[in-house]
Amino acid sequence: MNNAANARKTGSLAPPPCNIVVAGLGGQGVLTATDIIADVALRAGYDVKKSAIKGMSQRGGSVACDVRFGAEILSPMVPAGEADFLLALEPTQLEPNRHLLRPGGVTIEPSAVDTARLPQKKMLNVALLGALSARLPMAEAAWLESVRSAFDPKYFDANRQAFLLGRAGRNHQPHETNAAA
Amino acid sequence: MDDRNKLLLSGDEAIALAAWHAGVALGTGYPGTPSTEILESFSALGGRAQWSPNEKVALEVAIGAAFGGARAMATMKHVGLNVASDPLFTAAYTGVAGALVIVSADDPGMHSSQNEQDNRRYAVAAGVPMLEPSDSQEAYDFMLAAIEISERWKIPVLLRATTRVCHSYTVVWPRSGRDIPPAANFVRDVKGRVMVPGYARAAHRRLRQKLSEISAWNEDCALNRIVPGGKSLGIITSGISFMHAREAVPEAGVLKLGFTHPLPLRKIAAFAQSVERCVVIEEGDPYLAEAIRAAGIPVDAKPEMYRFGELDVARVRRILAGETSPETAPPPGKPPQLCEGCSYRVVFDSLRRLKCIVAGDIGCYTLGALQPFEAMDSCVCMGASLGVGLGLRHVLPAEQARRVVSVIGDSTFVHSGISGLVEMAYNPPPTGHVVIILDNGTTAMTGHQEHPGTGRNLNHEPTGKVVLEDMARSCGIRRVQVIEPRAGSDAFEHALVEALKSGELAVLIARRPCILIAKELKEYEQREQRCQCQENGEPCAATV
Numbered sequence: 001m002n003n004a005a006n007a008r009k010t011g012s013l014a015p016p017p018c019n020i021v022v023a024g025l026g027g028q029g030v031l032t033a034t035d036i037i038a039d040v041a042l043r044a045g046y047d048v049k050k051s052a053i054k055g056m057s058q059r060g061g062s063v064a065c066d067v068r069f070g071a072e073i074l075s076p077m078v079p080a081g082e083a084d085f086l087l088a089l090e091p092t093q094l095e096p097n098r099h100l101l102r103p104g105g106v107t108i109e110p111s112a113v114d115t116a117r118l119p120q121k122k123m124l125n126v127a128l129l130g131a132l133s134a135r136l137p138m139a140e141a142a143w144l145e146s147v148r149s150a151f152d153p154k155y156f157d158a159n160r161q162a163f164l165l166g167r168a169g170r171n172h173q174p175h176e177t178n179a180a181a
Numbered sequence: 182m183d184d185r186n187k188l189l190l191s192g193d194e195a196i197a198l199a200a201w202h203a204g205v206a207l208g209t210g211y212p213g214t215p216s217t218e219i220l221e222s223f224s225a226l227g228g229r230a231q232w233s234p235n236e237k238v239a240l241e242v243a244i245g246a247a248f249g250g251a252r253a254m255a256t257m258k259h260v261g262l263n264v265a266s267d268p269l270f271t272a273a274y275t276g277v278a279g280a281l282v283i284v285s286a287d288d289p290g291m292h293s294s295q296n297e298q299d300n301r302r303y304a305v306a307a308g309v310p311m312l313e314p315s316d317s318q319e320a321y322d323f324m325l326a327a328i329e330i331s332e333r334w335k336i337p338v339l340l341r342a343t344t345r346v347c348h349s350y351t352v353v354w355p356r357s358g359r360d361i362p363p364a365a366n367f368v369r370d371v372k373g374r375v376m377v378p379g380y381a382r383a384a385h386r387r388l389r390q391k392l393s394e395i396s397a398w399n400e401d402c403a404l405n406r407i408v409p410g411g412k413s414l415g416i417i418t419s420g421i422s423f424m425h426a427r428e429a430v431p432e433a434g435v436l437k438l439g440f441t442h443p444l445p446l447r448k449i450a451a452f453a454q455s456v457e458r459c460v461v462i463e464e465g466d467p468y469l470a471e472a473i474r475a476a477g478i479p480v481d482a483k484p485e486m487y488r489f490g491e492l493d494v495a496r497v498r499r500i501l502a503g504e505t506s507p508e509t510a511p512p513p514g515k516p517p518q519l520c521e522g523c524s525y526r527v528v529f530d531s532l533r534r535l536k537c538i539v540a541g542d543i544g545c546y547t548l549g550a551l552q553p554f555e556a557m558d559s560c561v562c563m564g565a566s567l568g569v570g571l572g573l574r575h576v577l578p579a580e581q582a583r584r585v586v587s588v589i590g591d592s593t594f595v596h597s598g599i600s601g602l603v604e605m606a607y608n609p610p611p612t613g614h615v616v617i618i619l620d621n622g623t624t625a626m627t628g629h630q631e632h633p634g635t636g637r638n639l640n641h642e643p644t645g646k647v648v649l650e651d652m653a654r655s656c657g658i659r660r661v662q663v664i665e666p667r668a669g670s671d672a673f674e675h676a677l678v679e680a681l682k683s684g685e686l687a688v689l690i691a692r693r694p695c696i697l698i699a700k701e702l703k704e705y706e707q708r709e710q711r712c713q714c715q716e717n718g719e720p721c722a723a724t725v
Contacts, residue, residue, distance in 0.1 A: 028635040042189050043405040053292045062514025074428040076349035079494040
């Protein structure tokens with residue numbers, strides 16, 4: 001059994017160094033999601049690097065952004081086949097990025113969240129961060145602090161709700177799959 | 182180190198912070214990915230930052246500031262330095278009284294550029310010192326060092342970054358506090374600043390003398406450092422490639438070059454000799470490998486296939502293994518397209534329907550070349566649509582020539598389309614010509630920066646405005662029309678058909694604000710009204 005499956009089974013958390021790829025389409029909040037991951041990791045005392053490609057992606061095209069944290073991070077880009085997590089804000093963005101996952105890496109996609117219960121549809125990125133957060137060592141309060149500072153404070157209650165919805169996970173449906181069985 | 186001072190900054194933000202801490206008096210530039218955020222961040226910190234109409238003007242303004250004894254920087258993307266290369270080469274001769282740093286943000290892999298030229302070549306060609314940071318901490322430190330070097334040797338310095346340095350966020354510990362730089366003050370130096378042949382000959386010799394001193398100094402410069410490792414493999418590298426190489430082979434010794442022109446060749450030779458196999462790992466052109474080999478130092482270099490695109494950890498591993506088998510292309514993502522509701526869609530629909538031969542230009546509207554429009558036939562560089570369109574009109578048979586149209590955006594037109602318009606008035610093709618200026622009131626593709634045609638400065642405050650239609654008329658173009666392209670209306674297409682039929686010189690301005698900044702535009706306009714009220718001493722119209 002691979003590490004990720006082990007981790008899930010025993011309920012333990014993924015240890016750093018940690019490679020995360022967030023993928024979606026322009027305008028979905030990919031960059032904000034990675035800002036929040038980077039911020040919470042930085043506050044937890046890790047070395048952090050984040051790499052995004054802007055430019056053409058602003059016109060509704062594919063956007064993928066890498067975040068890495070650990071004791072010392074060198075390349076800002078997650079090497080192919082070494083991502084621990086792939087967050088896809090849009091199901092179509094899963095396949096183009098799947099090659100980045102390591103064997104046993106975890107995908108987190110919109111089906112991980114009961115989207116009907118989202119306070120606002122555009123808060124899917126925050127909800128998926130909630131789902132990711134359950135697998136990372138940083139505390140819930142630390143995540144919420146980073147979520148708070150990433151948006152206009154008036155949306156915090158709704159964002160908190162979205163985050164916790166994702167963090168709780170779906171009960172009756174498997175919401176993560178292994179890249180390699 | 183105090184953890185509380187730790188910041189997570191992009192390379193662009195780090196350069197801006199260093200400029201702020203160094204007391205840079207003026208930052209100039211033209212927006213271009215991945216350089217744009219430098220001036221925006223510098224301005225947000227409180228620095229004086231300005232968008233110029235193009236990079237040439239930006240560099241000239243910065244040169245003037247540095248002639249006046251101030252610390253100045255000019256920022257641009259790699260292709261911007263082509264535009265600014267004319268002042269660059271001669272500013273190397275004149276030198277400066279204060280400090281001048283030119284930031285070139287290169288785009289290996291062409292994430293949002295028309296080519297992947299390697300601007301390290303410019304440092305050699307112009308004869309200016311060059312620093313290459315590998316992450317945001319170095320972007321910060323090297324910007325400070327660049328200012329010091331520029332001031333010490335009175336020479337412009339090129340700070341060359343790449344997309345993954347500019348747009349990656351890494352940890353920065355900034356130093357505390359700001360410098361109080363020397364006050365600007367004009368000191369006359371006719372022989373040093375007036376580059377007529379008699380003075381320029383001496384200036385060229387002075388430049389080469391400076392470079393030879395800098396070269397000797399660089400041998401012991403801390404910007405180049407050795408990461409100790411095993412003796413079997415040594416890597417010479419610079420920029421972002423350093424990070425990939427360290428990750429790919431943590432056990433190798435590394436000579437990490439930060440100051441890459443003029444090169445510390447004695448240090449390089451000693452390092453190469455100290456290891457059994459020495460490999461140069463660099464992105465883009467084999468700049469380091471060629472220079473090192475030319476100095477008679479035997480090193481391995483990457484196979485030609487790695488000249489193309491960015492490097493990453495996997496590609497560095499392949500280079501070290503001498504692997505030249507074809508690489509698997511990553512699966513394609515969804516390509517960008519013109520926004521739904523973008524008024525440019527109306528224009529490209531017409532161009533396609535009328536089977537126009539379209540000389541295109543650089544901006545969002547370059548997406549008109551892709552599906553569903555496929556209504557663009559060339560895109561070369563900023564402003565080229567006018568010249569290329571005119572050239573086609575001059576030589577094509579009349580039946581084809583009459584269908585040629587130049588399409589250019591508002592910011593691009595101000596950047597370098599104006600001289601093309603003058604060319605059109607001066608050398609009109611026999612069939613006339615039609616120029617469409619797509620005016621969405623912003624530099625949209627790079628993230629909605631202002632330009633001289635918007636009448637607002639970098640901080641979105643009111644300033645002088647270049648009125649495009651007035652400019653066209655002042656060049657002697659009689660057929661100038663402003664049209665609002667709207668879905669469901671044939672007004673634009675009608676005007677285009679008439680212009681094409683007329684055989685005259687025509688400028689059609691398709692004007693409608695970019696839908697992505699509708700809210701911001703309203704805010705700016707309200708602010709402008711407020712300012713106007715204050716000037717008139719009236720109660721504020723925006724608040725009553």
